[in-house]
Amino acid sequence: MTELDAGLVGEQIAESGQIAEPDGRGEIGRARRRKEDARLLTGHTRWTDNLQQPGMVHVMFLRSPMAHARITRVDVSAARELPGVLAAYSGQDFADEQGSLPCAWPVSEDIVIPDHPPMAVSEVRYVGEAVACVVASDRYRAADALEAIEVDYEPLPAVMDMHDALIPGSPKVHESGNKAFSATITSGDVEAAFRDAPVVIDRTYIQQRLIPSAMEPRAVLASTDGDSFTLWSSTQIPHVLRVMLAVTTGIPEHRLRVIAPDVGGGFGSKLQVTAEEVLCLLLTRRLGRPVKWSESRTEGNLTVHHGRDQIQHIRLAAEADGRIRGLRVELLADMGAYLMLVTPGVPMLGSSMFNAIYKMDAYEFACTGVFTTKMPTDAYRGAGRPEATYAIERVMDELAAELGIDPLEARRRNWIRHDEFPYTTISGLTYDSGNYEAATERAMALFGYDKLRAEQVDRRDRGDPVQLGIGVSTYTEMCGLAPSRMLGMANYGAGGWEHGSVRMLPTGKVEVVTGTSPHGQGHVTSWSQIAADALGVPFDDITVLHGDTAVAHKGMDTYGSRSLVIGGVAVLQACEKVKDKARKLAAHLLECSPDDLEFEAGAFKVRGTGASRTIQELAFAAFTAHDLPEGVEARLDADATYDPENYSFPHGTHLCAVEVDTETGMIRIRSYVAVDDVGKVVNPLIVEGQVHGGIAQGVAQALFEEAVYDADGNLLTATMADYLLPSAADLPAFTTDRTETPSTGNPLGVKGVGEAGTIASTPAVVNAVVDALRPRGVHDVQMPCTPERVWRAVQGARGGARS
């Protein structure tokens, strides 16, 4: 173990499940206020839509009002005549150069990846697909001109229902048919597990379609000097985007720079290669002017990729005492009209997560991806793992109800015990560490579990119209996407490493350059903390650069709770290399052997003497280069690319109490407790914030949000007035705490936190709603659990029918 490892990790490694108190010396573990805040709080922001370029013009897109139609005529000539209009184009005008938007994840042998032109040429397949555009001097002129474009459509049948879509002879989204792919994974003898099983639970759940709704709408600005191109985009993935745009547009990669300036949230929705990014590049190439596009929210609801949208058939076989024998999962996953960057990979990310934290002998997962005439789905916070966690955690409650035992007891009888790690699950993943007992115990204590159960009994006995429900979710997730080797096995089109570099400036200040691309996660602060501890340099002497392919030249960007687990470790490793170089220089200047030096508080000290050089002094010595030892170059800078061996597996126990008014269907969250174990924590303030926001989005899926299309394929929730995002008044305060079981897979002991809250909270809330109503014969309420749905479930059960 190096000194660095010892300093960073050795002293702080906790007993499993117990949080070590920060020792007061290190930066890691401190609740540092964020470096990012001052700029954001005073309006000194660089959102893409804020940016101006000399000669800049604005593009707007005309979008299809039809879900499915043949385009028979597009006439842009009248638009071209209007004042301030530089150009107007139809899809036909781009047909030869626009290529096809990429799908990087062909998940199966049988996958069909249809051609996906950025602007529709002959056929539209969802409402909102771009069919024409106008470039004008300002956005008002462009909007006026859009109205002058004429498009004739020949309607084709909308394909809205996944079951119907798979019936032979039904209308097709693409010539090739409506099946995008199928995949099956089997482990153990599933037939045997279900044969003569004393208990079989058989349920079907609907994962409704969601709209990710980052607060910043998308925006793109493209410019060229005739030779090179620069693209600013509100994206999570400047590096991936650069590669993909080079391939798609034919602009050579070395002449394309992609910049993600300030980005206002993403949640997976900006993990995409979009039509608008491609078209803005083509337009700036064609017109020689900087071209900006700014999305309206309504446009965004229609055309930013959606999330979830699965029908989940889940069957669980168990012994009479509740021990699980086997699990069968059959998914229908709505792809929408096309396969975008990782569309088919999303349900497959859940394929090894349905078995969750539970031991079992057999597991089968089958998934069919289905084309419909809707906006494509793709990654949304958790991407495949919230869906899996929802289904298994709902079914564990059903198992408990069937056996008449407490839902937590059903879990205890099946979960991996803390002394069984590392544990290889039935789906083949090896969980490195965890302590489900400790997190659950802590959550129950904070929640007042027994007292709330007693109140529940009391309300039931009294026949209180307002019933109390208690929901449980003991989740895990696979984070840190991802080991490149495993991505290769999954047929993903790229690796999962991350890059970090450290530049030691002459005055001793430090620039950390990261390949991650933060958009709210606070990497500038957390990476500063990591580097401050590793180098012994003050937190305020460090800056972090990111999000520009010309500055951070290598990267895999930010998604899948990967940034700290992979990118943070890359920064740490780069710091170690800097120290190795500095040690050689220090030994030379102090006229001793490198082995005689100890590194403490940012300085190399000769053991037994008072002589020392700080790493910041050594940076200056390297800069002047007046006296360097043989074979040492004139810089301490170093970089590292880190590729993890395994995923990381955060876990936790979330408990939710709801009051359900059985007469009105109204739901009130009475209390919500989350105890998460995300391993070691760099900044507890940022971790808590991530958990809060994650829970809010998961609660929103449970209670509020749903993207609704009508039978003709019109999106009825195209505005923020129709798509219900929760406000402060709709949500309670959340009680959060942590246990700390360090990951054994990386030197920081970290596991990732970005998606945890969202994955955990949805089943906790719905389990609570169902728990409240179970004595009334209710076994399911479809999400979102609106008052109307709750009321109908109660009424339906009263009438004797199962809801």
Added chain:
Amino acid sequence: MPRITITVDGVRYEEDVEPRLLLVHLLRERLGKTGTPIGCDTSNCGACTVMLDGRSVKSCSVLAVQADGCDVVTIEGLGADGSMHPMQRAFHEEHALQCGYCTPGMVMAAIDLLRDDPDPSEETIRHGLEGNLCRCTGYCNIVRAVKRGAQEMGREVRTP
């Protein structure tokens, strides 16, 4: 084209504007006040909230001509003498922002709700911020920040 006179963050402007020009577009695209962002087109999100003659408005729902003769304060003009307003500081201290896109509007709405109730309860804060959406924080730390900001502002009033 109508000519309006408007004061924004202490600077007086005279501008010829189309009658349909939104205040937020005047601020962002004519006056360079890009600290105020746009988050929706149905006045639901509140990201564009500014002070118009001392009360908060969603600047996407106000025409520039309606602001003729008015005094506008944006997030950029909130601090005094180079230091942040107590509510801005409270948002920083309580980690009440992540991506920061809703933050300008949220801070403005928070200050406005304190005019009606300088010492608001959690419930009052939550209802007072109902017109401002945040997708990152789950609102917990925003509520804490508004409480803290209220205390700080009360203290500043008492000890000028």
